Amino acid sequence: xxxxxxxxxxxxxxxxxxxxxxxxxxxxxxxxxxxxxxxxxxxxxxxxxxxxxxxxxxxxxxxxxxxxxxxxxxxxxxxxxxxxxxxxxxxxxxxxxxxxxxxxxxxxxxxxxxxxxxxxxxxxxxx
Amino acid sequence: xxxxxxxxxxxxxxxxxxxxxxxxxxxxxxxxxxxxxxxxxxxxxxxxxxxxxxxxxxxxxxxxxxxxxxxxxxxxxxxxxxxxxxxxxxxxxxxxxxxxxxxxxxxxxxxxxxxxxxxxxxxxxxx
Numbered sequence: 001x002x003x004x005x006x007x008x009x010x011x012x013x014x015x016x017x018x019x020x021x022x023x024x025x026x027x028x029x030x031x032x033x034x035x036x037x038x039x040x041x042x043x044x045x046x047x048x049x050x051x052x053x054x055x056x057x058x059x060x061x062x063x064x065x066x067x068x069x070x071x072x073x074x075x076x077x078x079x080x081x082x083x084x085x086x087x088x089x090x091x092x093x094x095x096x097x098x099x100x101x102x103x104x105x106x107x108x109x110x111x112x113x114x115x116x117x118x119x120x121x122x123x124x125x126x127x
Numbered sequence: 128x129x130x131x132x133x134x135x136x137x138x139x140x141x142x143x144x145x146x147x148x149x150x151x152x153x154x155x156x157x158x159x160x161x162x163x164x165x166x167x168x169x170x171x172x173x174x175x176x177x178x179x180x181x182x183x184x185x186x187x188x189x190x191x192x193x194x195x196x197x198x199x200x201x202x203x204x205x206x207x208x209x210x211x212x213x214x215x216x217x218x219x220x221x222x223x224x225x226x227x228x229x230x231x232x233x234x235x236x237x238x239x240x241x242x243x244x245x246x247x248x249x250x251x252x253x254x
Contacts, residue, residue, distance in 0.1 A: 004197060005204055007136060011240055017252045045170030045186045052252050055186045057193070059172045064182065068190050068210070070131060070240070071252045077132055077239045079206065083195070110235065112204045113138055113197070 004113030005063060008089045010078035010096070014103035020069035020076055023048040026056050029099035034058055034065055037092035039082075062087040067096070076100055081112070131240030132190060135216045137205035137223070141230035147196035147203055150175040153183050156226035161185055161192055164219035166209075189214040194223070203227055208239070 019025050027046050034041055043059035057066035062084030069076045078096055080089040097105045146152050154173050161168055170186035184193035189211030196203045205223055207216040224232045 004200070004202065005195070007204075007206070009134060009237060009239065021252050042174040042182070043172030043184075045172045045184065047169045047186050049188075055169070055191065057170075057172065057184050057186055057191055059174050059182045059184055061176070063195050063204075064184055064193055066184070066191055066193070066208075068132070068208070073131070073240075075131065075240055077134075077190075077208070079134070079208070081193075081195070081204070081206070108237065110136060110237075112136065113200075113202055 002114055003111035005081055005083035005111070006089055007110040007112050008080040008093055009108040009110065010080070010093055011106045012076040012078060012097060012100055012102040013074065013105070015069075015074050015076050016101040017071040017074050019100055020074065021052050021054065021071035023054045023056070026054045026067060026069060026100075029096060030056050030058055030065055030067055033092045033095035033099065034060055036095055037089070038087040039065070039092065060087070065092060076102070129241055130238035132208055132210035132238070133216055134237040134239050135205075135207040135220055136235040136237065137207070137220055138233045139203040139205060139224065139227055139229040140201065140232070142196075142201050142203050143228040144198040144201050146227055147201065148179050148181065148198035150181045150183070153181045153194060153196060153227075156223060157183050157185055157192055157194055160219045160222035160226065161187055163222055164216070165214040166192070166219065187214070192219060203229070
């Protein structure tokens with residue numbers, strides 16, 4: 001497989017509404033899932049919406065992990081994009097499903113960046 | 128259409144390698160595309176990798192916009208997730224394609240969070 005990255009799109013239905021509205025819980029769930037799945041966190045941004053809802057995104061050395069929550073629907077949209085070998089996006093997904101107490105997850109996997117030609121002849125970046 | 132959100136996955140081939148390795152250019156391209164397309168920026172995280180590569184993600188009120196660059200391949204992987212009505216993800220995509228000088232973009236659109244049942248009966252969030 002010559003894709004540069006794997007992008008997992010997780011639609012998490014029937015999660016705990018209270019947990020989805022707790023920005024610190026969402027932050028800890030995302031940070032711990034990233035670390036336990038082997039990611040190296042290089043940046044983060046989290047936001048609590050009023051009256052309800054949380055957005056949280058981690059920049060990781062392997063790309064990113066993000067979650068957007070709709071507590072009023074018990075729904076969270078997660079995406080996990082990785083271009084690394086050491087990080088397991090499926091393990092991170094399983095950990096998030098558990099920590100957001102999701103009873104009805106669906107997962108879509110998208111391969112990104114097919115670059116057979118480029119792998120054969122990378123471009124020199126001007127310095 | 129009862130999806131909560133639209134997620135655009137953009138694979139940008141044949142971009143300017145120099146621009147893809149310039150974290151400040153990537154930041155300005157992402158910030159300006161978000162603003163001009165009607166997004167409200169609520170957070171950001173950017174990281175410059177060594178020897179090459181940039182990751183940048185904006186948390187926006189409408190969800191997020193992110194870019195990961197591989198200057199050595201002239202490639203950038205962009206995703207634009209929106210749950211709002213006022214923000215045009217396709218306009219943001221067109222602006223990024225222009226500002227990263229991409230000659231060969233491909234776009235995949237994924238609808239997220241089909242919640243017909245939930246729209247009819249949202250869950251009360253404990254306070």
